[in-house]
Amino acid sequence: MTDTQPAVNDRDATVEVEQLDFTGVPVLRIRPARARAHTALLHFHGGGYRQGSPQIFSDSVARIAVACRTQVFSVGYRLSPQSAFPAAVDDAVTAYVSITEQIAPNRLVLWGDSAGGGLAAALMLRLRQLQIPAPSGAFLFSPWADLRNTAGSFAENAMTDERFSLDKATEAAASYLAGHPATDPLASPVLGDWAGQPRIVLQASDSEVLRDDSLLLARIATDAGVDVRLKLHNGVPHIWNLAYPSTPASEQAIDYMVEQLGEMLDPIVRA
Structure with a gap:
């Protein structure tokens, strides 16, 4: 099914929305009218691995896709408790492999927010295990990247983060892992071992409970030799980026995403 609709009030902001199926994994393709040719973002939504869908996030994704001038494939991975770990990772691999039959890996960039950011990071590790060519890079917005939930920011920012908490993280992790150890790098x-991975662009808030997940992932990946770009924003809520362009903070975050995406893709497109 294909639908065409305006993402914002701009003649260049029309997007085509199409529901696809990649070997049983539903994917929503959102294609702006002025998208770069033969490039894409592969998006994984948040929701603690137990909530959310590409449709729920489609408006935010469409607005960001227009800003990035890049089509987005948003993955409807399986959720817990019906489907526990590693179902989401398996679906991410299936979607990636299917998309790279159309778009070269070096023209594809991962993007995930919250649990989706953790899933995008897990996908990078899993692709290397499977010896599948890596994408050009990844954007991770406030990734939930440590399901042990032992970070100090859970306590430090408990009063400033209204969208996530240690209690919610504990419940969501138990539902998703279903007894599997949280120490598995794919969870x-x-x-994980981050040596040899492409650029990672991390954005998080200094006042959210997942702040330390971003800081730890940035340090681990940097120590492994990865090109990591970390921006820690002041006093904004969890996943404020998805409010683009309704707040100055979300505009700043997506402007940085656009800049970094251009560095990743424009030299390849021009080659």
Whole structure:
């Protein structure tokens, strides 16, 4: 099914929305009218691995896709408790492999927010295990990247983060893992070997409970030799980026995403 609709009030902001199926994994393709040719973002939504869908996030994704001038494939991965770990990772691999039959890996960039950011990070590790060519890079917005949930920011920012908490993280992790150890790097990517991975662009808030997940992942990946770009924003809520362009903070975050995406893709497109 294909639908065409305006993402924002701008003649260049029309997007085509199409529901696809990649070997049983539903994917929503959102294609702006002025998208770069033969490039894409592969998006994984948040929701603690137990809530959310590409449709729920489609408006935010469409607005960001227009800003990035890049089509987005948003993955409807399986959720817990009906489908526990590693179902989401398996679906991410299936979607990636299917998309790279159309778009070269070096023209594809991962993007995930919250649990989706953790899933995008896990996908990078899993692709290397499977010896599948890596994407050009990844954007991780406030990734939930450590399902042990032992970070100090859970307590430090408990009063300033209204969208996530230690209690919610504990419940969501138990539902998703279903007894599997949180120390598995495909569940907690901060515990993985990041050597040889492409650029990672991390954005998080200094006042959210997942702040330390971003800081730890940035340190681990940097120590492994990865090109990590970390921006820690002041006093904004969890996943404020998705409010683009309704707040100055979300505009700043997506402007940085646009800049970094251009560095990743424009030289390849021009080649």
